[in-house]
Amino acid sequence: MPIMNKKAVLLAGTVATALTAEPAYAYMGAGAGLSALGSILSFLGVFLLMLFGFVWFPLKRALSRKKDKSEGTDTAEIAAEDGTEEDA
DSSP: OOHHHHHHHHHHHHHHHHHHOOOOOOOOOHHHHHHHHHHHHHHHHHHHHHHHHHHHHHHHHHHHHHHHHHHTOOHHHHHHHHTOOOOO
């Protein structure tokens, strides 16, 4: 079955399902609705923070290393200036 034909069948099935759907006659109270909304917003917030952490912190580390190399400073020199270098 060609790809376009599969897409057409999928689209036709989706449209048919949407047009023949009946209302659920379900009610979500204020407490359950706010709890569901809070859960969804919390999940989205955690997901965005996770993406931020996976992108920003490695990028920040790479930029600081590039900056240190361009200035000609070495991490050992910085440690010696700070007095954090341990003598053996």
